[in-house]
Amino acid sequence: MRTVAIIQARMGSTRLPGKVLADLDGRPVLALVLERTAAAPGLDAVAFAAPDLPRDDAIADFCARENVVCVRGSESDVLDRYHRAAAQLRADIVVRITADCPLIDPEVVGRLLAFRADNDFEYAGNATGALPPGRNRFPDGLDCEAFSAAALALAHGEATDPYDREHVTPFMGRDERLRRGVLEAEDDYGNERWTVDYPEDLERVREIVERLGRRAGYREILGIQPRRT
Secondary structure, eight states: OOEEEEEEOOSOOSSSTTGGGSEETTEEHHHHHHHHHHTSTTOSEEEEEEEOSGGGHHHHHHHHHHTOEEEEEOSSOHHHHHHHHHHHTTOSEEEEEETTOTTOOHHHHHHHHHHHHHHTOSEEEEOBTTSOSSSOOBOBTOOOEEEEHHHHHHHHHHOOSHHHHHHSSHHHHHOTTSOEEEEOOSSOOTTOBOSOSSHHHHHHHHHHHHHHOTTOOHHHHHTOOOOOO
8 A cells, every 4th residue: 555645836826926935944845844744654655746837847846856756737737736646656545735834744644644544534634724613623734635546536537626626635525425534633723823825924934943943743833832023
């Protein structure tokens, strides 16, 4: 059973263009996403899925320097990028990570993989601050999903809505033919925001890394308070 994490990344963010290569502790944001993802237990490989536009050549260059596979394709059809990347890497299980989550926690990724396997789910995701209250959510920015190559192929073959193609997993998350599950945290941390969409988000992540280092887990991060400005 080959398990591959695929990190989607693009330079064309409308809210913070080029954020994935912004400086974070002397290296690009992508470097921390890669480091932390690769540290997750249960993974056999990590790859990137990037658009095939000229502006995204910088992501491919980063991957070449890091000796990491980068599969490129349509900017809007991210589902197709994932399907082709999974096939190229011969994945049985795919973990979806987004490059705007530099504090992705290896422990949480490992827990999600175990949760999926223990329950034989074809699709599993973790509850985060991106969801409305009502669950014990992880901080927004620890988002990860795990699904079988068969579930990915089903979505790729049948999803037609542009939203489903862009966001990869909504079709899987609602298709009743698939066994699905949601991993919850031990408490509701959904009001914590660690994803990077705006300049202030990036500054917050920079502060966390400066104070705690590159390997801090989410419990340690929860213990610090933002500096007063």
